[in-house]
Amino acid sequence: xxxxxxxxxxxxxxxxxxxxxxxxxxxxxxxxxxxxxxxxxxxxxxxxxxxxxxxxxxxxxxxxxxxxxxxxxxxxxxxxxxxxxxxxxxxxxxxxxxxxxxxxxxxxxxxxxxxxxxxxxxxxxxxxxxxxxxxxxxxxxxxxxxxxxxxxxxxxxxxxxxxxxxxxxxxxxxxxxxxxxxxxxxxxxxxxxxxxxxxxxxxxxxxxxxxxxxxxxxxxxxxxxxxxxxxxxxxxxxxxxxxxxxxxxxxxxxxxxxxxxxxxxxxxxxxxxxxxxxxxxxxxxxxxxxxxxxxxxxxxxxxxxxxxxxxxxxxxxxxxxxxxxxxxxxxxxxxxxxxxxxxxxxxxxxxxxxxxxxxxxxxxxxxxxxxxxxxxxxxxxxxxxxxxxxxxxxxx
Numbered sequence: 001x002x003x004x005x006x007x008x009x010x011x012x013x014x015x016x017x018x019x020x021x022x023x024x025x026x027x028x029x030x031x032x033x034x035x036x037x038x039x040x041x042x043x044x045x046x047x048x049x050x051x052x053x054x055x056x057x058x059x060x061x062x063x064x065x066x067x068x069x070x071x072x073x074x075x076x077x078x079x080x081x082x083x084x085x086x087x088x089x090x091x092x093x094x095x096x097x098x099x100x101x102x103x104x105x106x107x108x109x110x111x112x113x114x115x116x117x118x119x120x121x122x123x124x125x126x127x128x129x130x131x132x133x134x135x136x137x138x139x140x141x142x143x144x145x146x147x148x149x150x151x152x153x154x155x156x157x158x159x160x161x162x163x164x165x166x167x168x169x170x171x172x173x174x175x176x177x178x179x180x181x182x183x184x185x186x187x188x189x190x191x192x193x194x195x196x197x198x199x200x201x202x203x204x205x206x207x208x209x210x211x212x213x214x215x216x217x218x219x220x221x222x223x224x225x226x227x228x229x230x231x232x233x234x235x236x237x238x239x240x241x242x243x244x245x246x247x248x249x250x251x252x253x254x255x256x257x258x259x260x261x262x263x264x265x266x267x268x269x270x271x272x273x274x275x276x277x278x279x280x281x282x283x284x285x286x287x288x289x290x291x292x293x294x295x296x297x298x299x300x301x302x303x304x305x306x307x308x309x310x311x312x313x314x315x316x317x318x319x320x321x322x323x324x325x326x327x328x329x330x331x332x333x334x335x336x337x338x339x340x341x342x343x344x345x346x347x348x349x350x351x352x353x354x355x356x357x358x359x360x361x362x363x364x365x366x367x368x369x370x371x372x373x374x375x376x377x378x379x380x381x382x383x384x385x386x387x388x389x390x391x392x393x394x395x396x
């Protein structure tokens with residue numbers, strides 16, 4: 001929709017093909033139905049949140065950045081607000097308002113919408129000639145905005161990658177990103193439904209001992225493993241996740257160093273000195289974690305607190321600062337927020353989003369091999385590349 005709006009406003013006679021029965025099906029479910037439209041940060045901070053091919057986005061973000069996105073929706077009658085982490089949402093908390101605004105802008109710009117599924121591109125002698133849908137359509141330019149392969153029920157089933165391949169483009173390996181992670185074992189399942197706030201998550205590559213990701217925030221235990229903002233962001237750093245390759249380490253008390261935490265435990269033990277170990281952790285840990293911590297600590301649950309040795313207490317401190325979860329793999333790609341991989345940026349002109357292989361063919365959004373962390377960055381990338389592709393395609 002954004003590409004269509006800006007192509008039409010630049011003078012193009014624009015047709016938007018929609019395979020679903022309505023526009024904006026995927027947009028309606030973003031941000032848990034609230035639609036995190038962008039992130040209210042400057043260019044450099046934005047690019048620091050794009051771990052894959054960030055430099056490719058300079059021209060697109062300079063043409064249409066986060067301020068432009070906010071102004072676009074405010075001018076379209078959707079008041080916005082900035083929340084924690086500089087995430088921007090509609091004041092109404094309704095993604096539907098964003099979709100309605102974009103549909104109205106399409107209407108005003110004179111965009112024609114055809115509810116048909118595109119089956120392929122029409123290319124002759126390296127030049128785009130149109131598309132095949134229910135019939136053959138003639139166009140001077142085509143913008144592929146098909147999304148990735150995540151959330152296929154919304155229409156993004158990866159067909160755009162196949163169109164690009166047939167046009168001669170390289171499509172890098174397609175992987176789920178911003179996706180929940182499956183544990184290697186049943187530790188998390190015993191704590192299913194427990195959310196942790198203000199913890200530090202570190203993902204360690206076991207062979208090298210190197211931390212490939214570390215951040216503070218929120219996460220949750222599930223029946224299969226881990227999810228939540230920290231986990232989704234961590235998944236963007238993990239390539240070819242396989243059994244035994246990575247371990248997640250959770251610092252349950254990041255505000256306390258080990259000595260301070262030990263003193264805190266000593267204080268609790270003094271309060272509960274005549275109680276069993278199993279009944280002494282209620283002030284320190286969420287109830288759902290206590291059984292798991294007891295099992296991993298090696299301390300007998302019925303051992304009296306006043307009998308716990310310094311060595312056992314030291315091991316408990318280390319456990320709370322390095323609560324380890326072995327990782328097995330990602331959840332299926334249809335549970336991923338975005339797709340990692342896509343059309344190689346080496347084959348796209350970053351100043352126009354036009355293919356370097358096929359004249360008149362443009363790309364925008366998740367189909368391109370660019371992805372970012374959670375927080376509105378991926379939707380902004382879609383908007384920025386769409387505006388540049390839309391204008392460039394209209395101007396020829």
